[in-house]
Every structure is written in structure tokens, then in C-alpha cells.
Amino acid sequence: MNITKNPQKYLNEEVTLEGWLQGKRGNNHVQFLQIRNSGKIIQVVAEKEKFSEEDFQKIKSISQETSLIVKGILVLSEKTEFGYEIQLSEWKVLGPSMNYPITPKEHGVDFLHNHRHLWLRSRKQLSIMRIRNELSFAIRQYFYEKDYLLLDSPILTGSVGESAGTLFETQYFDEGKAYLAQTGQLYLETAIFAHNRVYCFGPTFRAEKSKTRRHLTEFWMVEAETAFFSNSENLDFQEDFIKSICKTVIQKSSEDLKVLERDVSILESFLEKPFARLNYSEAIEVLQKKGEEISIGEDINAERENILTSELGGPVFIINYPKKIKAFYMKENPENPETVLCSDLIAPEGVGEIIGGSEREENLDKLLSRIQEEGLNPENYTWYLDTRKYGSVPHSGFGLGLERLVAWIAGLPHVRECIPYPRMMERLDP
Numbered sequence: 001m002n003i004t005k006n007p008q009k010y011l012n013e014e015v016t017l018e019g020w021l022q023g024k025r026g027n028n029h030v031q032f033l034q035i036r037n038s039g040k041i042i043q044v045v046a047e048k049e050k051f052s053e054e055d056f057q058k059i060k061s062i063s064q065e066t067s068l069i070v071k072g073i074l075v076l077s078e079k080t081e082f083g084y085e086i087q088l089s090e091w092k093v094l095g096p097s098m099n100y101p102i103t104p105k106e107h108g109v110d111f112l113h114n115h116r117h118l119w120l121r122s123r124k125q126l127s128i129m130r131i132r133n134e135l136s137f138a139i140r141q142y143f144y145e146k147d148y149l150l151l152d153s154p155i156l157t158g159s160v161g162e163s164a165g166t167l168f169e170t171q172y173f174d175e176g177k178a179y180l181a182q183t184g185q186l187y188l189e190t191a192i193f194a195h196n197r198v199y200c201f202g203p204t205f206r207a208e209k210s211k212t213r214r215h216l217t218e219f220w221m222v223e224a225e226t227a228f229f230s231n232s233e234n235l236d237f238q239e240d241f242i243k244s245i246c247k248t249v250i251q252k253s254s255e256d257l258k259v260l261e262r263d264v265s266i267l268e269s270f271l272e273k274p275f276a277r278l279n280y281s282e283a284i285e286v287l288q289k290k291g292e293e294i295s296i297g298e299d300i301n302a303e304r305e306n307i308l309t310s311e312l313g314g315p316v317f318i319i320n321y322p323k324k325i326k327a328f329y330m331k332e333n334p335e336n337p338e339t340v341l342c343s344d345l346i347a348p349e350g351v352g353e354i355i356g357g358s359e360r361e362e363n364l365d366k367l368l369s370r371i372q373e374e375g376l377n378p379e380n381y382t383w384y385l386d387t388r389k390y391g392s393v394p395h396s397g398f399g400l401g402l403e404r405l406v407a408w409i410a411g412l413p414h415v416r417e418c419i420p421y422p423r424m425m426e427r428l429d430p
């Protein structure tokens with residue numbers, strides 16, 4: 001019997017429901033128990049006249065997060081979130097729960113994160129995890145329908161994928177150092193020669209010493225790589241991808257977005273119009289006009305990203321950054337060799353960069369010298385460089401940070417609530 005999935009099937013019938021007591025209210029005549037099953041909260045009504053005094057007192061004393069089985073008739077109840085309620089006739093406690101730490105009163109953020117294993121049961125957290133689930137599924141579906149092959153990239157790697165500054169490393173038997181993957185990109189690049197269009201979707205790791213609301217040390221990234229694809233095709237693809245998956249999630253998660261009090265119309269307005277595209281040098285000019293002291297060659301920090309999205313009224317692609325502030329694999333811009341063919345997609349509402357993408361350097365010698373310039377050991381890249389030796393082709397790709405997109409869609413100020421168990425500089429437990 002799955003009444004959380006299919007309640008109409010059991011309307012006006014006797015049903016049993018297992019679950020946990022999320023909360024309860026009521027008086028001496030009637031008690032309303034909120035029971036959680038499969039992430040849904042179903043109201044169970046206990047009317048005193050149906051029970052002995054002793055039993056009614058027992059019902060009244062069932063404590064928060066006790067697990068129980070209830071039996072009763074399922075009826076319509078338009079005022080409740082679930083739309084149906086159960087008129088209680090029998091109940092049985094399975095596992096008691098005494099002094100549950102997370103009560104309906106306000107708790108501090110640290111306290112809640114220390115109790116993350118319990119906090120996941122709370123109302124808003126149920127919604128956030130469901131939105132993440134819908135988003136993950138929409139992403140997989142999008143790529144499946146576009147004939148992209150899911151190619152799972154390794155997590156333990158022998159070469160630096162993104163930048164040497166943020167590596168988690170460990171000794172790997174007699175083979176030297178292993179790193180936790182910062183990206184699956186280099187492996188995807190090898191796989192386009194087999195499948196043309198590939199993507200990976202999994203955890204990635206950055207030993208970032210940044211305590212910001214957008215940084216995790218372990219985050220999920222979805223990366224796509226496409227053969228015979230230019231940077232401008234890559235931009236169009238990213239825009240379609242973001243618009244498509246966001247619209248799907250807005251539709252599928254409408255109830256959860258309401259629970260989070262997300263004003264969906266703001267989000268929808270951003271998705272209706274084309275995303276602004278700005279050259280890096282134009283972005284610097286915009287910032288300078290706004291009184292920022294920034295010059296060509298500097299990276300654009302979070303605060304300045306916000307200025308740009310406010311000025312342009314929505315998501316912004318910043319295109320063709322200076323070579324020296326970007327990763328070694330990006331293709332030199334033939335029209336301005338000081339820059340590379342790349343893009344960052346900046347989301348509005350304080351979210352910041354959600355995608356990094358680029359065309360990849362396909363010339364073996366140029367790529368090799370960039371690897372050397374970065375102080376990386378070319379011996380660790382022989383396998384990667386083979387892609388430029390055996391049938392090199394123009395190709396492009398990008399990576400999207402899942403938690404940042406969840407934060408944007410759900411209207412959450414911090415990425416730490418967008419992943420079940422956040423890993424940050426000062427948090428490894430639970």
C-alpha cells in the first residue's frame with residue numbers, strides 16, 4: 001500500500017501508514033498528528049470520542065520523531081498540504097524518540113549542521129533534497145535526449161586537472177601521489193574520440209581555503225565535452241541546457257519551491273530572455289564605470305560578479321578571459337593571443353559563477369608549453385597529450401556546479417544546504 005504516492009486510489013478506505021511523527025497540535029478533544037512517510041507529511045486526526053481517556057492521553061504524549069504505524073479511513077482534506085488525512089482508529093509505536101534535539105523553535109546554523117543527520121528530516125530540508133533530486137534527473141535526461149554518453153571519470157587521479165593550488169592528495173602505494181579529482185574534463189576529452197559527445201556527473205574536490213557561501217571542498221559537477229564544437233556553439237549549448245533544466249525543475253518542484261518561499265517569477269523572467277554575453281574587457285569597463293578599481297588582467301571576484309549581473313539585469317556570460325588567469329587547457333584566442341576562448345556563466349541574485357567552459361587547445365606544442373608554464377610535469381600528461389597526437393580536433397566543453405544551481409533555483413543564500421553532507425574547511429562531520 002503506497003498511499004503517499006497514490007492517495008486517490010484509497011479514498012474513503014481503511015489504510016495503514018508507517019512513519020515518523022513530524023509534529024502535532026490539538027486540544028483535549030482532538031489531536032492532529034503530522035506523520036512523515038517518504039518525505040510527505042500526512043495529517044492523522046485522533047478524535048477523543050473514539051478512544052478511552054487513557055488511550056487518548058497516550059496519543060497526546062507521542063513525542064516528536066517517534067516511529068509508528070497508524071490505521072484509519074483516508075478522507076479528503078483540502079486544507080492540509082497533502083490534500084488527504086487519516087481518521088485514526090488504531091496506532092502502534094515502533095521506536096520511541098525522546099528529547100529530539102531539533103524542535104520547532106529556532107536553532108543556530110552551526111547547531112543544525114552539527115545535527116545534519118537529523119536535520120535532513122526537517123520540512124525545508126525535505127524540499128531542498130527533492131529539488132536536488134529533480135535537478136540531477138533533469139540533467140541526466142537532458143544529456144540522454146541529446147545523445148550524450150555518460151562516461152564516469154575516475155576520482156583518484158595521477159595528474160592535476162584544474163590547478164595545483166587546491167589539491168587533496170594521498171600516497172598511492174608505490175605509484176607516488178594520487179589526487180582527488182578536481183574535474184573529470186581531461187578524461188572526457190579522451191572519450192570524445194570514441195563517442196563524440198560525452199558527459200560525467202559526480203563528486204569533485206577542491207582544497208579551497210575559502211569560507212564563502214559558494215564554496216564547498218566536495219561538490220558535484222556535471223561536465224560535458226563535444227567534438228567538432230567551437231566556443232560559440234558551446235555558449236549556445238550551455239544557455240539551452242540551463243534554461244531547459246531550470247524550467248523542468250520549476251515545473252516539477254513547484255510545491256517544494258513554495259515551501260521555500262521562492263519567488264519563481266523572478267527566476268522565470270531570467271529564463272525567458274537571452275543571457276547577456278560580455279567580453280572580459282567589456283566587463284572590466286562596466287566595472288570601472290561603476291567606480292570599481294579593477295584593471296585588465298585581474299580576476300573578477302564575487303562582489304564584482306554581482307555588480308555585473310545587476311547592471312545587465314540577469315545571467316551573464318563573461319567571455320575570453322586573459323590567458324594567465326585561466327587553466328592550461330583553454331584554447332588561445334586567434335584574434336587576441338593574450339586571451340583564451342572561454343566563458344564563465346554568472347548567475348544573478350548573488351549566486352555568481354555557475355558554469356566554467358572553454359574551447360580546448362588542440363595544438364600539441366601550444367598545449368605542452370602551457371603545461372610547462374604552469375609548472376606541471378608533462379610526464380603525467382602523456383595520455384592526455386596523445387589526444388592531440390592521434391587525430392586532434394576542435395572541441396569544447398563546460399562544467400556546472402550542481403549545488404550552486406540548486407542554490408539559485410531554490411533561492412538559498414548558501415551552498416551548504418544544497419548537498420546532503422556538506423564538506424567545508426571546518427566541517428567533516430557528520
Ligand code: 4AD
Pocket residue numbers: 162182183184185206208214215216217219221223224353354355356357358397398399400401402403404415
Ligand atoms: O570553473 P571550474 O573550476 O571549471 C572546471 O572544473 C572545468 N574543468 C569544467 C569543464 O570545462 N569541464 O568549475 C566549474 C564549476 C564552477 O562554475 C562552479 O559552479 C563549480 O564548478 N565549482 C564549485 N562549486 C562549489 N564549491 C567549489 N569550491 C567550486 N568550485 C567550482
Ligand code: MG
Pocket residue numbers: 344353355356
Ligand atoms: Mg571557474
